[in-house]
Amino acid sequence: DCDRINIAIDGPAGAGKSTVARLVAGQLGYIYIDTGAMYRAVTLSAQRLAIAADQDEALSLLLDKLEIALIRGEEGQSVLVNGEDVTADIRSLEVTREVSYYAASQSIREVLASLQREMAARKGVVMDGRDIGTHVLPDAEVKVFLTASARERALRRYKEMNNHEISLDELEAEIAKRDYLDTKREIAPLIQAEDAYVLDSSGMTIEEVVADIIRLCRTKLAEAK
Ligand code: CDP
Numbered sequence: 001d002c003d004r005i006n007i008a009i010d011g012p013a014g015a016g017k018s019t020v021a022r023l024v025a026g027q028l029g030y031i032y033i034d035t036g037a038m039y040r041a042v043t044l045s046a047q048r049l050a051i052a053a054d055q056d057e058a059l060s061l062l063l064d065k066l067e068i069a070l071i072r073g074e075e076g077q078s079v080l081v082n083g084e085d086v087t088a089d090i091r092s093l094e095v096t097r098e099v100s101y102y103a104a105s106q107s108i109r110e111v112l113a114s115l116q117r118e119m120a121a122r123k124g125v126v127m128d129g130r131d132i133g134t135h136v137l138p139d140a141e142v143k144v145f146l147t148a149s150a151r152e153r154a155l156r157r158y159k160e161m162n163n164h165e166i167s168l169d170e171l172e173a174e175i176a177k178r179d180y181l182d183t184k185r186e187i188a189p190l191i192q193a194e195d196a197y198v199l200d201s202s203g204m205t206i207e208e209v210v211a212d213i214i215r216l217c218r219t220k221l222a223e224a225k
């Protein structure tokens with residue numbers, strides 16, 4: 001379908017990827033896919049069974065038994081694992097603290113990347129993550145590398161929390177650690193794709209970021225005609 005394109009949005013934690021990707025998808029009438037939620041869902045399932053991040057064989061067996069579904073609802077997206085709604089549980093501190101270790105697993109990355117490619121096969125998808133433009137969808141028509149200063153990203157996340165379980169400084173340190181792990185891992189690390197449009201959203205509003213990305217998409221769509 002040459003009327004539709006795929007849009008990849010990568011970048012570090014708290015850059016605004018999910019927020020912006022959801023809005024861009026809404027404006028274009030596209031499907032939004034949160035790949036981070038998929039890594040979180042696998043992490044939660046493994047933790048519940050006390051399977052550690054380095055137990056590749058056990059993880060592989062677990063993956064065979066997991067069915068992960070992203071469902072669009074009235075209040076955003078829900079995540080189901082074998083039919084159970086885990087939308088809230090996958091955002092816990094426990095999952096957030098360990099997800100980057102599980103995301104380094106080859107078995108997990110292979111299974112999730114192939115699922116993600118299937119989801120994007122018919123185009124018209126806005127997908128956010130760490131390795132979308134570089135690895136999952138290297139042919140995406142629009143690639144954005146969305147970032148912001150570490151302090152601003154921590155502050156954005158801090159403002160989202162209603163029970164301040166951790167301080168702003170702790171949060172910034174945890175985000176920095178996760179970014180470090182995501183950037184340094186061997187398989188499909190977080191890096192800018194060579195052909196990505198780099199967007200530093202420090203000091204920008206959500207609306208400004210969305211407008212910028214929509215502009216890029218419109219240009220690509222016009223070219224594709
Ligand atoms: O939203 P937030 O930045 O907190 O993270 P997320 O997008 O939910 O992703 C959680 C974690 O999943 C990341 O820190 C990565 O370790 C992993 N991830 C990944 O490795 N590859 C992706 N395409 C998406 C997420």
Ligand code: CDP
Binds near residue numbers: 201
């Ligand atoms: O997905 P990612 O981890 O990159 O970020 P997110 O989950 O979308 O969280 C970003 C937070 O920053 C949200 O609370 C947004 O409302 C806020 N924000 C933003 O996304 N973009 C801006 N330009 C300013 C604030």
